[in-house]
Amino acid sequence: MTSGVTNVSVAQVPPGTSLFRARGTSSDIEARPITAVLPLPVRLNSAAPRRYYLYLMAPAIAVLAFISLYPFVWLIVMSLQDVGVGAGEWVGLKNYTRLFNDVRFLEGWVLLAQYSAMCLALQLSIGLLLAVIVNGARWEKFLVTALLMPMMMAPAVAGLVWLFLYNGTFGWYHWLFQSLGWLDSGSILSSTDTAMLAIVLVDVWQWTPLITLIALAGLKRVPQDQLEANMVDGASPLRNFFAITLPNLYPVLLIAIMLRFMDNFRFIDAALVLTGGGPADSTKILPIYLFEVAFKFFKLGRGAAIALTLLVVTIILGKLLVRIFEKPKSERV
Template sequence: MTDVSMTSTAGMPKGSGKRHSGIELFRVRHIPDSVESRPVSQVAAEPASLNPPASRRYYFWLMAPAILVLAFISIYPFFWMIYMSLHEVDIGNVRWNDFANFTRLAGDTRFLMGWWLLIQYSAMCLFLQIAIGVFLAVALNGSRYEKVLVTTLLMPMMMAPLIAGMVWYFLYNGTFGWYHWLLQSLGILGPKSILASSNTAMIGIVLVDVWQWTPLITLITLAGLKRVPQDQLEANMVDGASPFRNFVMVTLPNLYPVLLIAIMLRFMDNFRFIDSVLVLTGGGPGNATKILPIYLFEVSFKFFKLGRGAAIALILLIVTIILGMLLVRVFDRQQPSKV
């Protein structure tokens, strides 16, 4: 801090012995830094909270109702299913049957055929959905109308599977179905509906599943494309790689974890969704589309063999969990190791 004062010659005493002309006298006063003014905070101290910090037990009691509801709708039915699978369950009568529900399935041809049809159905759905979904995602990525087109593609996925099955049932109808008329005009179909022939019924229900759930694969893949490193793509193009080679060498390896998650979600859904299949064919014609979930539904709720149905459901659940664990293990192996 500096204090500067100026004194003119008019105010000087006569006997001072020194003469000054104009403004010549300056007096400088140095103030040490120790007395410099310091900024003082005007924020008052935060008052002490009237409520003590919550304990972990408090948060547990907050979650307890949701935990009880989830336990009631999932854990209790799971153990009840295990109990029924080990008993012969009739109306008002439950008796132990020495694992007969499981041993009889080994010789049940409809049970074994249900597995085979389920594998065919899931394989065709997954192949078409992954191929079409990745193609649409690559075509839409960076497009001028990307948001509008993505919103339009998501509309089938927002439809309930039961309603989707009803819509396609009328489109496939041999009398007034528009798709049936188109396929018949192109010479692909005869007078019989696509759902009425055992040779084409499986293709019909696969097309419905592909139409409804391919947008999910497209959305997941599109999100994965946004995180592909652009510097790798540009470096590969500088080296002279074609767009197709660039896609195979750079884009696909970055999409692999995303596609694996999409495959896991879809195959688990194919193992349990039967809404559209029940509406379209009900497992027919004959047993051409009687995949295992359809057979499980008939055994449990059409013939009321609840013990046998519980055994089938338990086996289906165990196989689904094992396949899911295998996919997760493959996914973990493909992740880069952390140093």
């Protein structure tokens, strides 16, 4: 595609022959009969755009390569080494084989699964209920604004505020739980039975609004005519909800679930501040354990092996998520 002949011969070039193709030009033209192809300015289909777009992309790709690709290679190399504060030495697969005998590593996965499941179940049910209640309410705008306030708070700060509220001598929530008879004595954070619940509650407090916001956006797109038609046929509001509203919400809720699931892997700020994995490792979900191994004991090699397992799981989850994202626009909400 170099000379001026290109003007007319565009249609004969099958897509994919050139590495780059300007969007909205050749593919549209191909659909039309050749006779309808009008001569275009040469510049549009010359080789220039390809290079031009590459130049525009280059800085971002270069930065990303340095802070994402290069570290990833490093991570693999490190996982095969015994790296501490100084330079590493090769140890082969020892870091990995040790993981299978590491109780806290395996336990960390179990706790992470429990933690995520509890957070999700609570957030999803409360968030959905809230969205249904708030949707179309008189003060909707105000209510939603009030609800999303916790999301703006730094998770570490949220953790500290809740540490204050949970405190066994002067915490208001401690007082509340005791007054309601839910807690005997001792702080909610100091018992192995309740510590996990405590950090789940903080996550629920901070991120339920996100589910509500997502569900609310979905609710606005539920076809009203279907609801009305169903009502005319005598369906109860409850039946309407399960027959029409919920199926329509399904795609957005799926996105919400995936996002929250991955964020539970991503963020440990609040949990780190609140319990740091204790008491007696009862809240040591895998990312916290990894944090400890890598940045408290500075066993970076072992940390790298753990990080790699965590990354693999996240990438699989991400692949699933992207598949949902990339559905055709018409199916998407």
